[in-house]
Amino acid sequence: MTPDRDDVQSMVAALFTMNAGIERARRQRKGAATLSLLQVIAGREAVRPSEIADLQQVHPSLVTRQIRELEDAGYIQVTADPADGRSYLVALAPAGTAELLRLTQVGLDRFALFVADWEPADVRTLAALLEQLVESAAAVTAREQRPAGRRLARQRPRPGQQTELSSDSGLSEKDSRIKSEDFA
Numbered sequence: 001m002t003p004d005r006d007d008v009q010s011m012v013a014a015l016f017t018m019n020a021g022i023e024r025a026r027r028q029r030k031g032a033a034t035l036s037l038l039q040v041i042a043g044r045e046a047v048r049p050s051e052i053a054d055l056q057q058v059h060p061s062l063v064t065r066q067i068r069e070l071e072d073a074g075y076i077q078v079t080a081d082p083a084d085g086r087s088y089l090v091a092l093a094p095a096g097t098a099e100l101l102r103l104t105q106v107g108l109d110r111f112a113l114f115v116a117d118w119e120p121a122d123v124r125t126l127a128a129l130l131e132q133l134v135e136s137a138a139a140v141t142a143r144e145q146r147p148a149g150r151r152l153a154r155q156r157p158r159p160g161q162q163t164e165l166s167s168d169s170g171l172s173e174k175d176s177r178i179k180s181e182d183f184a
Contacts, residue, residue, distance in 0.1 A: 008065075009162050012014070028049065031103055031106060032103075032107070033066065034070070034075075034099070034103060035100065035104065035106075035107060036056065036064075037052065037056070037066050037067075037070065037104035038070070038075065038076075038096055038099060038100040038103065039100065040052050040055050040056060040090065041090055041091065041096070042092050042096075042097070042100055043093050045091065046079070046089035046090065046091045047089065047090055047091075048081060048084075048087050048088070048090070049063045049064055049067055049087070049090065050086070050090060052067075055150055058184045067090055070096065073095070073099075074091055074093055074096075075092070075093055075095050075096030075099050076091065076092060076096050077090070077092075077093045079091070105168060117135045
């Protein structure tokens with residue numbers, strides 16, 4: 001049976017509230033921002049600052065400042081990019097690996113507080129459902145991929161025409177735009 005629109009709306013509201021809190025922490029708490037950056041760097045052998053900015057969806061100048069701070073702390077190593085003399089590559093230093101592990105534990109401890117009064121089975125159920133949502137979103141995205149070179153004209157609604165996220169959805173135009181971009 002397909003979930004009804006109210007169920008989907010409740011799920012989306014909860015997910016976006018949680019996501020907003022995580023993003024706010026990443027912007028406002030130095031440890032969260034450092035963890036996020038170290039995770040990106042740790043996932044690659046060496047990475048350019050522009051790639052980090054793209055992956056974190058932030059302005060490159062912010063990444064440049066953060067890289068200087070992490071380099072000063074000894075968490076990363078910065079080397080010239082042999083393929084592009086105007087850029088450099090960033091890699092995790094041993095102290096950065098230790099800090100990544102420490103901050104990961106801090107984050108896990110924080111989330112453990114959020115679910116401290118939950119039953120363990122509920123935590124496992126939430127994890128399984130979130131994994132299922134990620135898999136479903138990936139499958140939908142894969143189906144929506146168009147062959148290279150073919151572009152279909154976007155259908156724009158005529159003035160007054162109802163759209164999928166119209167006024168009866170309970171979402172404002174701004175909320176609809178944000179949600180569409182986040183899941184594009």
